[in-house]
Amino acid sequence: MTTQTIDPSLRRVPPFGGFNLTVLGIELKRMLRNRRTIVFTLILPAALLLSFGGQKGWDDKAGSGNVAAYILISMALYGAALTAAAGGSMVALERSLGWSRQLRLTPLNPVVYILMKALVALAMGALAIAAVNVVGALQGKAVMPTHVWVITPFLTLVCTLTFAALGVFIGYVVPGENAMQILGPGLALLSFLGGVFIPLDQYSDLVRHIAYWTPMYGVSEIARSVLTHDLPWYAVVNAVGWFAIFVAGAAWRMSKDTARV
Amino acid sequence: MTQTSLSGTTGNTAGVVPAVQIAGVTKDFGSVHAVRGIDLTLDQGEIVAFLGPNGAGKTTTIDMVLGLSHPTTGSVEVLGLQPRQAIARGLVSAVMQTGGLLKDLTVRETVAYTASLFADAAPVDQVLRTAGIESIAERKVGKCSGGEQQRLRFAMALLSDPALLLLDEPTTGMDVEGRRAFWSAIRADAEKGRTVLFATHYLEEADQYADRIVLISHGRIVADGTGSQIKALAAGRTVRATLPDPDPQRLSGLAGVDSVDVRGDTVYIHAKDTDDVARYLLTETRAQDLEITARGLEDAFLSLTGDDQDITPAPADQGVSA
Numbered sequence: 111m112t113t114q115t116i117d118p119s120l121r122r123v124p125p126f127g128g129f130n131l132t133v134l135g136i137e138l139k140r141m142l143r144n145r146r147t148i149v150f151t152l153i154l155p156a157a158l159l160l161s162f163g164g165q166k167g168w169d170d171k172a173g174s175g176n177v178a179a180y181i182l183i184s185m186a187l188y189g190a191a192l193t194a195a196a197g198g199s200m201v202a203l204e205r206s207l208g209w210s211r212q213l214r215l216t217p218l219n220p221v222v223y224i225l226m227k228a229l230v231a232l233a234m235g236a237l238a239i240a241a242v243n244v245v246g247a248l249q250g251k252a253v254m255p256t257h258v259w260v261i262t263p264f265l266t267l268v269c270t271l272t273f274a275a276l277g278v279f280i281g282y283v284v285p286g287e288n289a290m291q292i293l294g295p296g297l298a299l300l301s302f303l304g305g306v307f308i309p310l311d312q313y314s315d316l317v318r319h320i321a322y323w324t325p326m327y328g329v330s331e332i333a334r335s336v337l338t339h340d341l342p343w344y345a346v347v348n349a350v351g352w353f354a355i356f357v358a359g360a361a362w363r364m365s366k367d368t369a370r371v
Numbered sequence: 372m373t374q375t376s377l378s379g380t381t382g383n384t385a386g387v388v389p390a391v392q393i394a395g396v397t398k399d400f401g402s403v404h405a406v407r408g409i410d411l412t413l414d415q416g417e418i419v420a421f422l423g424p425n426g427a428g429k430t431t432t433i434d435m436v437l438g439l440s441h442p443t444t445g446s447v448e449v450l451g452l453q454p455r456q457a458i459a460r461g462l463v464s465a466v467m468q469t470g471g472l473l474k475d476l477t478v479r480e481t482v483a484y485t486a487s488l489f490a491d492a493a494p495v496d497q498v499l500r501t502a503g504i505e506s507i508a509e510r511k512v513g514k515c516s517g518g519e520q521q522r523l524r525f526a527m528a529l530l531s532d533p534a535l536l537l538l539d540e541p542t543t544g545m546d547v548e549g550r551r552a553f554w555s556a557i558r559a560d561a562e563k564g565r566t567v568l569f570a571t572h573y574l575e576e577a578d579q580y581a582d583r584i585v586l587i588s589h590g591r592i593v594a595d596g597t598g599s600q601i602k603a604l605a606a607g608r609t610v611r612a613t614l615p616d617p618d619p620q621r622l623s624g625l626a627g628v629d630s631v632d633v634r635g636d637t638v639y640i641h642a643k644d645t646d647d648v649a650r651y652l653l654t655e656t657r658a659q660d661l662e663i664t665a666r667g668l669e670d671a672f673l674s675l676t677g678d679d680q681d682i683t684p685a686p687a688d689q690g691v692s693a
Contacts, residue, residue: 114564115387115415116534118450121460122490132487136480143475208470212527214439216488217459 127219129226137230141197150196151238155189156245162307168251173338175254180334182252184306186242187266187333190235191273191326192297197231198277198360199289206285224364228274235270239263258336265336269329269349273297275356276325282363300326325352388451390415390535390566391436396445397590398431405431406442407590413568415534418561420577421570423587429570432587433537436568437465450534461489461531466524467539474513478504478523481512485527492530502526517544536560538569542576554580578602608645608665612658614638625651 124130141147163181172180201224204210213223243263246252254262280296281289301307303317304326310318321327328348335341391413398406406428413419423429434440435447438454449457457463472481482499486492499505502522507515512523521544528536536557542550557567557580571577577584578598586594586601594601607629617638622631627644638658642648645663652658 114562116450116462116564118388118452118457118460118462118534121462123456123459124488124490128488130487133484136476136484139480140473140475204473207473208467209473211439211467212471212485213488215437215458215463215465216485216531217461217490218488 124217127222128217129222133226134229137226138233141230141234147193147196147234151189151193151234152241154192155185155238155242158188159185159242159245160249163246163249163251169253173254173334173340175258175337176252178246178249178251179254179258179337180309182242182246183262183266183334183337184330185246186239186263187269187330188297188301188306189238189242190266190270191301191329192294193238194231194235194270194274195277195280195293195297196290197227197234198274198279199281199293201227201278201364202281202285202289203287205282220364224278227278228271231274231277232267232270235274236263236267239266254337261336262333266333269333272325272329272349272353272356275353275360278360279356279363282360297326300324301330303327304330306330322348325356328352387415389413389448390417390450391568392446392448392451393432393436394446396432396435396442396447398428398435398440399443405590406435409445409587409590409592411585411592411595413535413566415564415566416561418557418567418580418582419569420581420584421568421587422572422574422577422584424572427587428590429587430539431590433465433539433568433570436535436537437463457535461491462534463537464528464531464533464535465537465539466521466528466541468543471524472512472520474511476512477509478512478515478519479508481523482526482530486530489531491532493532498526498530501529534564535566535568538567540571541569574601607641607643608663610638610640610642610645610648610652611660611662611664612638612640612652613660614652614656614658617656622648 159182162185163178168176168178168181170177201210210223214220240263243259277289277293280293284292303321303324305321306326310321310327313321322344325348328345328351331341331345332349389412391411393409393411396406396409397404409428409432421429421433431440435442436449436454438449438458447454450462452460452462454463476484479495479499483495486495486498492498496505499508502525504519504522504526507519512520515523542553545553561567569581574584578601581598584594584596584598584601585592613636615636617633619631619633619638622628622638622640625640625642625648627647628640628642630641632639632641640648649661649663652661
């Protein structure tokens with residue numbers, strides 16, 4: 111029968127739980143091949159900027175820049191948030207396809223898998239932010255000091271982490287391709303409520319007091335804070351709070367899920 | 372509930388760690404007892420068929436060997452390690468029937484992705500060539516046929532040169548030629564020490580290709596032995612006759628009779644030599660309407676795994692009248 115045996119002690123475990131650049135490269139290529147992602151990432155935010163950015167009063171003063179700059183930052187945040195959420199929701203989609211189960215049969219650590227997904231989502235978010243900034247610069251209406259042009263995109267990118275976590279969470283709650291059907295309109299609604307599309311002082315007191323509690327409010331205040339020189343403490347609490355809630359929600363759904371991969 | 376213990380199941384060779392060691396494992400899902408107590412040791416290089424109907428506990432047991440779920444009680448070790456540790460070393464692979472692929476990746480990307488996760492994996496090009504999918508390497512997985520996807524799954528499973536390979540209904544949809552080629556490749560790898568555990572519900576395939584058959588039903592192992600040992604369970608024939616006032620004791624005493632089942636005026640006699648039984652019934656009793664039927668492998672399988680938990684060969688009505 112057996113002519114040879116295998117000595118398990120000769121086998122190695124990969125470093126960093128399986129984290130590697132090959133996977134990141136393939137995942138990025140995969141995202142860039144997806145037409146829907148490209149529409150959400152590159153075209154939609156830029157188109158929104160062009161349509162919102164030309165409204166009346168675009169050259170009015172806003173912080174250390176003008177209203178067009180304020181809108182540019184808001185649209186970059188919206189585009190990046192949507193893209194990151196779409197990326198996050200792919201985790202659940204891949205689970206429904208049995209790919210997560212397949213990956214569980216490799217040395218890949220589930221936490222590392224999420225980390226790599228988050229990195230890809232961030233990279234795509236960065237692309238969305240870059241697209242809006244390039245279109246805004248070419249449009250030539252937005253005016254803000256150089257340091258705002260440089261710092262704000264990075265601040266925006268950090269804020270999009272919240273929505274990558276939201277995407278993972280919603281992806282698990284709403285299985286399959288339906289996640290984006292909720293995330294798309296949902297994020298648009300939250301953006302209106304959170305003062306991304308329309309400044310909060312345009313709303314009635316009641317709506318504004320509700321807005322302070324919604325997830326887009328905190329991050330949009332933070333993203334624009336370098337321009338506006340204004341960052342209420344409760345906006346920071348809002349941003350940190352929602353980030354914690356979405357990460358906890360995603361972690362909770364995922365830990366439930368691994369019980370029956 | 373009985374376990375048919377068959378002599379000659381492989382003993383553990385001294386000093387060599389078994390490929391799989393399952394000890395006193397149960398698994399409950401809420402109030403459902405999917406696995407009710409399994410002890411099983413697989414030695415390195417064995418090809419073992421895991422045979423049983425759907426819902427018998429095959430998948431649940433395999434999931435525990437793969438570390439996808441944990442036993443409620445008992446322990447599972449793969450090559451002396453916890454299942455997750457064995458997987459982290461690339462020692463365990465599995466090929467499932469469906470799913471487990473991303474449609475928008477190419478065949479090469481899928482293999483490269485998987486290979487990058489292991490500490491040591493065979494070169495991607497070599498793996499593609501061996502699996503016979505080199506020519507479709509740049510094709511999207513979603514555009515591949517079912518057979519091509521199955522080859523891809525195999526390529527992925529063999530990347531890390533696993534010591535234990537679990538297969539779920541591996542040859543479903545293969546033609547005779549493909550099946551033969553498949554099993555001779557599996558056999559060649561087993562000679563290098565790879566252990567193969569495959570789930571099937573075809574006794575025929577289990578008998579033909581496995582060194583050992585483990586029969587599982589209702590969450591327990593009901594038989595464990597070589598193909599011929601399992602077939603021996605199905606040996607003999609059944610005589611059915613209409614016989615008023617039968618004498619079961621007398622019938623049981625006949626040479627070669629394994630069991631006697633009396634149902635009203637009808638007797639079912641299971642025996643190795645039914646000719647003697649028939650001769651006796653026709654000459655010494657008032658028996659009428661004799662029927663003699665062979666019990667096939669499938670019947671043996673059914674009686675071992677079916678709801679009728681009595682494994683003494685008392686055939687059900689359909690079994691005899693067929």
